[in-house]
Amino acid sequence: xxxxxxxxxxxxxxxxxxxxxxxxxxxxxxxxxxxxxxxxxxxxxxxxxxxxxxxxxxxxxxxxxxxxxxxxxxxxxxxxxxxxxxxxxxxxxxxxxxxxxxxxxxxxxxxxxxxxxxxxxxxxxxxxxxxxxxxxxxxxxxxxxxxxxxxxxxxxxxxxxxxxxxxxxxxxxxxxxxxxxxxxxxxxxxxxxxxxxxxxxxxxxxxxxxxxxxxxxxxxxxxxxxxxxxxxxxxxxxxxxxxxxxxxxxxxxxxxxxxxxxxxxxxxxxxxxxxxxxxxxxxxxxxxxxxxxxxxxxxxxxxxxxxxxxxxxxxxxxxxxxxxxxxxxxxxxxxxxxxxxxxxxxxxxxxxxxxxxxxxxxxxxxxxxxxxxxxxxxxxxxxxxxxxxxxxxxxxxxxxxxxxxxxxxxxxxxxxxxxxxxxxxxxxxxxxxxxxxxxxxxxxxxxxxxxxxxxxxxxxxxxxxxxxxxxxxxxxxxxxxxxxxxxxxxxxxxxxxxxxxxx
Numbered sequence: 001x002x003x004x005x006x007x008x009x010x011x012x013x014x015x016x017x018x019x020x021x022x023x024x025x026x027x028x029x030x031x032x033x034x035x036x037x038x039x040x041x042x043x044x045x046x047x048x049x050x051x052x053x054x055x056x057x058x059x060x061x062x063x064x065x066x067x068x069x070x071x072x073x074x075x076x077x078x079x080x081x082x083x084x085x086x087x088x089x090x091x092x093x094x095x096x097x098x099x100x101x102x103x104x105x106x107x108x109x110x111x112x113x114x115x116x117x118x119x120x121x122x123x124x125x126x127x128x129x130x131x132x133x134x135x136x137x138x139x140x141x142x143x144x145x146x147x148x149x150x151x152x153x154x155x156x157x158x159x160x161x162x163x164x165x166x167x168x169x170x171x172x173x174x175x176x177x178x179x180x181x182x183x184x185x186x187x188x189x190x191x192x193x194x195x196x197x198x199x200x201x202x203x204x205x206x207x208x209x210x211x212x213x214x215x216x217x218x219x220x221x222x223x224x225x226x227x228x229x230x231x232x233x234x235x236x237x238x239x240x241x242x243x244x245x246x247x248x249x250x251x252x253x254x255x256x257x258x259x260x261x262x263x264x265x266x267x268x269x270x271x272x273x274x275x276x277x278x279x280x281x282x283x284x285x286x287x288x289x290x291x292x293x294x295x296x297x298x299x300x301x302x303x304x305x306x307x308x309x310x311x312x313x314x315x316x317x318x319x320x321x322x323x324x325x326x327x328x329x330x331x332x333x334x335x336x337x338x339x340x341x342x343x344x345x346x347x348x349x350x351x352x353x354x355x356x357x358x359x360x361x362x363x364x365x366x367x368x369x370x371x372x373x374x375x376x377x378x379x380x381x382x383x384x385x386x387x388x389x390x391x392x393x394x395x396x397x398x399x400x401x402x403x404x405x406x407x408x409x410x411x412x413x414x415x416x417x418x419x420x421x422x423x424x425x426x427x428x429x430x431x432x433x434x435x436x437x438x439x440x441x442x443x444x445x446x447x448x449x450x451x452x453x454x455x456x457x458x459x460x461x462x463x464x465x466x467x468x469x470x471x472x473x474x475x476x477x478x479x480x481x482x483x484x485x486x487x488x489x490x491x492x493x494x495x496x497x498x499x500x501x502x503x
Contacts, residue, residue: 090137
């Protein structure tokens with residue numbers, strides 16, 4: 001009885017084991033088949049699987065590894081188990097070839113699966129999207145590429161002879177050295193494409209083209225010819241764009257910063273020998289700006305464009321950081337200025353309380369005893385003592401930024417410096433060493449002010465030393481403190497002219 005039960009349990013366990021094993025095997029097969037199917041269709045998630053599989057398949061097959069197949073005719077050939085690793089495929093003809101998808105592409109353009117069908121069947125390119133691909137040297141002669149998308153595609157040295165390029169989008173495409181002989185280009189978008197003297201337009205069939213992919217604010221795609229009722233005559237397209245082969249179009253996103261572009265163009269002058277006169281046009285393209293520059297014949301246009309964009313981005317980032325820092329510093333200076341203005345206004349208020357008639361005109365504040373006791377400014381404005389606190393900030397600004405300071409001449413500046421000099425020399429209660437130090441710095445500032453183009457930074461440095469000398473003494477010498485109060489408005493006016501706080 002016990003033996004019989006034990007035998008049944010073992011049999012049951014073996015059955016379960018077989019079922020689990022069979023299920024796992026089936027799932028593995030299905031999963032593997034799914035991966036293989038996706039990899040074969042070019043699913044980017046399984047591209048590594050595809051490459052590995054093709055490498056294994058290519059073992060023992062035909063090899064073109066490292067071969068130069070420029071202008072080779074490989075039409076109607078079969079390429080199963082063929083390796084093209086490191087091969088040169090410039091204008092290589094694969095028309096009618098079979099099993100090209102079973103070849104090992106290596107780092108050639110054959111790695112772009114959507115392209116393979118087009119290479120073998122040139123009639124299959126209607127509305128094909130090959131944007132952003134490296135198709136340098138690709139052979140697409142006689143291909144139907146109507147409404148195809150080559151945005152930002154490298155088509156340098158490609159062969160598009162007799163191709164149907166109606167309504168094709170070449171926006172920002174690299175077409176240097178591309179052969180467009182007898183191609184049909186009517187309706188194509190040529191916005192910011194790059195061409196050069198080696199780009200061939202012989203016998204191109206074209207009635208009109210567009211220089212914009214999307215319409216501008218006026219609804220225009222910049223058709224050429226401009227008149228929608230006219231078309232190019234035979235040869236017009238070749239003449240128009242052959243003249244433009246030395247032009248590089250640089251599309252700058254989100255507007256143009258003049259200072260950053262000026263610095264960028266200096267880099268282009270140094271590296272490529274262009275001049276400001278070579279800038280043909282600067283056009284607004286929605287939020288972007290298109291800069292067209294004529295370059296010397298031997299200029300590598302792709303390098304020119306790449307250098308311009310990288311330099312501009314670097315310059316703009318640096319300037320943005322500097323401007324942000326300057327705005328921050330300006331905010332701090334404004335805060336310091338407001339504090340000084342408030343202190344100065346308090347001095348004026350104290351003087352008005354202690355003296356019936358204290359005059360501080362363009363270098364001071366005039367106060368007179370009236371019914372409402374008012375503070376009269378040098379520019380004619382006035383504030384009653386009753387509303388001083390309510391208008392403190394505005395009054396302080398008027399003291400510093402009055403009309404005289406805003407447009408002072410050299411004589412005005414020298415007059416202010418003479419006022420300070422006189423104040424120092426005529427105050428008998430100032431210590432002699434304080435006078436001598438102050439006069440030394442003040443004299444240096446005065447001599448600089450007499451120059452045709454005075455160095456304001458140098459003047460400001462010396463006047464700040466005058467202010468700091470008096471301020472340090474003012475903490476212990478009562479007469480120095482009184483003197484500081486007397487010359488403060490004049491120092492503020494000079495500070496406004498120099499663009500910096502002196503106290």
